[in-house]
Amino acid sequence: MPNDYYKTLGVDKSASQDEIKKAFRKEAHKYHPDKPNGDEEKFKEANAAYQVLGDADKRAKYDQYGSAAFEGGAGGGGGFGQGFGGFDFSGAEGFGDIFGDIFGGGRNQQRERKGNDIQIDLDLTFSEAVFGVEKELDLTKVSNCERCGGTGGEPGEAMNTCGGCHGEGVQMKAHRTVLGVMQSKVTCSECEGLGEKPKVECKDCSGSGLDKGRHHMEVKIPAGVDNGATLRLRGEGEAMKGGASGDLYVRLHVKRDKRFEREGATIHSTVKIGFTQAAVGDTIDVDTVDGSVELKIPHGTQSHTQFRLRGKGVPTRRGRGDHLVLIEVVVPKKLTHKQVKMLKELDLTEK
Numbered sequence: 001m002p003n004d005y006y007k008t009l010g011v012d013k014s015a016s017q018d019e020i021k022k023a024f025r026k027e028a029h030k031y032h033p034d035k036p037n038g039d040e041e042k043f044k045e046a047n048a049a050y051q052v053l054g055d056a057d058k059r060a061k062y063d064q065y066g067s068a069a070f071e072g073g074a075g076g077g078g079g080f081g082q083g084f085g086g087f088d089f090s091g092a093e094g095f096g097d098i099f100g101d102i103f104g105g106g107r108n109q110q111r112e113r114k115g116n117d118i119q120i121d122l123d124l125t126f127s128e129a130v131f132g133v134e135k136e137l138d139l140t141k142v143s144n145c146e147r148c149g150g151t152g153g154e155p156g157e158a159m160n161t162c163g164g165c166h167g168e169g170v171q172m173k174a175h176r177t178v179l180g181v182m183q184s185k186v187t188c189s190e191c192e193g194l195g196e197k198p199k200v201e202c203k204d205c206s207g208s209g210l211d212k213g214r215h216h217m218e219v220k221i222p223a224g225v226d227n228g229a230t231l232r233l234r235g236e237g238e239a240m241k242g243g244a245s246g247d248l249y250v251r252l253h254v255k256r257d258k259r260f261e262r263e264g265a266t267i268h269s270t271v272k273i274g275f276t277q278a279a280v281g282d283t284i285d286v287d288t289v290d291g292s293v294e295l296k297i298p299h300g301t302q303s304h305t306q307f308r309l310r311g312k313g314v315p316t317r318r319g320r321g322d323h324l325v326l327i328e329v330v331v332p333k334k335l336t337h338k339q340v341k342m343l344k345e346l347d348l349t350e351k
């Protein structure tokens, strides 16, 4: 067998699931890349083996078909082989508990430090959603202090190298895990990762570098957005000292327009015409998002005929959609004697 998972974990083919789990912990402990004598290659092999043997179903499949069933594709390996840190634990049961221990908050520490995201709701008229619009917003949020630009230092005064991290911006922190004590880098708590501290604190923010207040902004809503869509405005969320600003999410609520219904890029409307107009034809005015346009009704138009107004729909990247007009022919409920007589005469001539 090209890849003997049992051998990798140093267990017998008859080993219990519990023995396999224990063997994996031992291997992972020995080879973890964060350990002084770690071996990333061996660690990955142990992972790959455990992902299969640690799962009773996959193990049975492996016993039957061998490792080929799990290599290079659909059957198996999850996110492995993308290098350390690229793991995807989602598929493997019983895996998360071990790795949750090993990595602890470690993965979060590697993540970019970012301020809070903000989500707001915004109402748009039907037409604003179709054509796009610029909206003015007032947001209360934490942003960088204007006086010091977020450094926390009084402008014009020098900055000192941070004593907590010697200017590195990070500190080593020991974590106790099932595999023993692990070291990881965390953002320096004294300088928030900036590596320096102000000699004199900024008068406006007292050194925090942040300021909470109302901010006026303009948001450009692109043409063609639909109800329920969310726009993401990068960096328009809350600021964080020593980190990037979060994002602003704008959720759009499009108000109804009783004249129009929207279906993606297509706009629908219904127009009622009289039965004489339908019979002999006419030119009528139809409301569109571009205003009133003329629509020629040919003679003999039946009720529920649909007419297409090309390019009067919602703008998209490939051009504008169409507006479909549904014609409803209204038959009068009351007729005068004269009208009845004339209609009967018409009926006779048709036969």
Ligand SMILES: [Zn+2]
Pocket (backbone or CB within 6 Å): 145, 146, 147, 148, 149, 150, 152, 153, 202, 203, 204, 205, 206, 207, 208, 209, 210
């Ligand atoms: Zn300041």
Ligand SMILES: [Zn+2]
Pocket (backbone or CB within 6 Å): 162, 163, 164, 165, 166, 167, 168, 169, 170, 188, 189, 190, 191, 192, 193, 194, 195, 196
């Ligand atoms: Zn520091």
